[in-house]
Amino acid sequence: DHVVICGYGRNGAQAAKVLRAYGQEYVVIEQNESRLNELSQQKDIIFIEGDATEDSVLEKAGILRARGLISSLEEDADNIFVVITARQLNKNLVITARANEENTVKKLMAAGANTTVTPNVLGGGYMAHNLMKPGVTEFINHLSVGGLSETIVEEVSVSLLPKNVHALTIEDLAIQKKTGCNVIGMKSLNSKMIINPAVETVLHADSILFVLGNPEQIRRLKHEFEVE
Amino acid sequence: DHVVICGYGRNGAQAAKVLRAYGQEYVVIEQNESRLNELSQQKDIIFIEGDATEDSVLEKAGILRARGLISSLEEDADNIFVVITARQLNKNLVITARANEENTVKKLMAAGANTTVTPNVLGGGYMAHNLMKPGVTEFINHLSVGGLSETIVEEVSVSLLPKNVHALTIEDLAIQKKTGCNVIGMKSLNSKMIINPAVETVLHADSILFVLGNPEQIRRLKHEFEVE
Numbered sequence: 001d002h003v004v005i006c007g008y009g010r011n012g013a014q015a016a017k018v019l020r021a022y023g024q025e026y027v028v029i030e031q032n033e034s035r036l037n038e039l040s041q042q043k044d045i046i047f048i049e050g051d052a053t054e055d056s057v058l059e060k061a062g063i064l065r066a067r068g069l070i071s072s073l074e075e076d077a078d079n080i081f082v083v084i085t086a087r088q089l090n091k092n093l094v095i096t097a098r099a100n101e102e103n104t105v106k107k108l109m110a111a112g113a114n115t116t117v118t119p120n121v122l123g124g125g126y127m128a129h130n131l132m133k134p135g136v137t138e139f140i141n142h143l144s145v146g147g148l149s150e151t152i153v154e155e156v157s158v159s160l161l162p163k164n165v166h167a168l169t170i171e172d173l174a175i176q177k178k179t180g181c182n183v184i185g186m187k188s189l190n191s192k193m194i195i196n197p198a199v200e201t202v203l204h205a206d207s208i209l210f211v212l213g214n215p216e217q218i219r220r221l222k223h224e225f226e227v228e
Numbered sequence: 229d230h231v232v233i234c235g236y237g238r239n240g241a242q243a244a245k246v247l248r249a250y251g252q253e254y255v256v257i258e259q260n261e262s263r264l265n266e267l268s269q270q271k272d273i274i275f276i277e278g279d280a281t282e283d284s285v286l287e288k289a290g291i292l293r294a295r296g297l298i299s300s301l302e303e304d305a306d307n308i309f310v311v312i313t314a315r316q317l318n319k320n321l322v323i324t325a326r327a328n329e330e331n332t333v334k335k336l337m338a339a340g341a342n343t344t345v346t347p348n349v350l351g352g353g354y355m356a357h358n359l360m361k362p363g364v365t366e367f368i369n370h371l372s373v374g375g376l377s378e379t380i381v382e383e384v385s386v387s388l389l390p391k392n393v394h395a396l397t398i399e400d401l402a403i404q405k406k407t408g409c410n411v412i413g414m415k416s417l418n419s420k421m422i423i424n425p426a427v428e429t430v431l432h433a434d435s436i437l438f439v440l441g442n443p444e445q446i447r448r449l450k451h452e453f454e455v456e
């Protein structure tokens with residue numbers, strides 16, 4: 001149930017940091033000498049020296065029993081190769097991969113990635129938002145979804161709530177009154193994400209609610225509605 | 229009142245796209261031959277051929293009357309140089325700059341940048357979040373703060389609201405009931421950002437509220453509370 005991180009550059013190192021904050025175990029694959037030195041100085045990181053594009057190295061990293069893979073190598077061609085190899089070895093793996101060029105995205109998806117990230121596109125968007133709406137950008141940066149922040153957005157499947165809440169409205173649940181959590185989004189199967197749904201919105205069994213809360217509020221939510 | 233973008237790589241091109249979505253005018257500075265060709269094929273982009281680290285080129289791009297600068301060159305040293313030069317030419321400029329290495333961040337801030345972005349750190353964090361909380365990551369990606377999305381987070385200064393609302397609570401304002409907007413954050417001068425403030429939180433004259441809403445709800449908010 002671990003995650004395999006291929007490449008411990010700035011990208012891979014930050015991914016590792018966030019996984020740590022989630023309490024998620026991981027194994028790093030790296031072949032660069034100076035990064036291997038860096039890794040060996042950190043006691044709590046498991047790493048393997050080798051080329052992540054080779055079957056045997058991925059197998060050594062436990063790809064067959066891993067839950068996820070982060071392919072964050074420098075070269076797009078290498079990431080495509082890793083994704084193809086990893087997908088062949090494990091059909092159930094959740095794979096997210098880095099693309100430097102935007103036309104690599106399609107190739108990574110065809111190779112079997114579930115999601116991709118293009119760092120320079122993310123970065124360029126952030127710079128523009130920073131300039132136009134500094135306060136709002138600062139705010140959204142606080143909505144970290146992992147242990148790196150005290151505030152979290154959590155998803156709650158209506159199907160996990162007690163049976164009698166289906167067909168009720170968001171208002172009927174009185175989530176904010178009972179728990180302090182704020183319902184800020186809702187998605188039902190085969191329909192678009194609704195941001196800020198109206199309180200009279202009716203819940204379906206397949207709906208997912210997105211709620212904003214601090215850890216205490218989220219804890220209360222899970223307790224109050226008997227979800228884990 | 230325009231923005232100067234230095235460097236039209238993937239970073240700068242995405243920043244340009246987001247500025248366009250905001251309806252913000254901008255001028256691009258670029259010296260790479262193939263990128264200049266790309267720019268000349270897009271009718272609606274104003275660009276200048278030249279080296280953004282030179283005073284005369286920044287002046288030609290109107291740095292003296294610009295509101296902002298995005299320094300998105302490939303080399304960290306070049307971005308530091310651009311920031312120093314631009315800051316000397318215009319004290320009021322809002323400057324956001326790209327850092328490849330994390331230890332460049334301090335240098336850019338010392339050189340006069342207001343904010344910095346490290347694309348590979350952003351990218352690595354996104355990859356980990358994608359893997360751990362795909363639904364929540366998708367949700368947060370919808371909270372685009374510009375014209376690229378139908379949903380927006382907007383900031384509202386309490387100081388701009390009618391005088392009698394100060395010292396009231398968030399509940400007293402009845403923002404959600406009157407406008408559909410959802411108050412998801414609050415920040416007062418010299419205090420920490422409060423995410424998801426309790427409804428009994430008292431408003432100060434220096435408070436800023438962050439509200440989530442679609443364009444129609446935001447319009448109603450501005451009309452109802454007489455802000456522009």
Ligand SMILES: [Ca+2]
Binds near residue numbers: 007012013072073
């Ligand atoms: Ca890397």
Ligand SMILES: [Ca+2]
Binds near residue numbers: 300
């Ligand atoms: Ca660039």
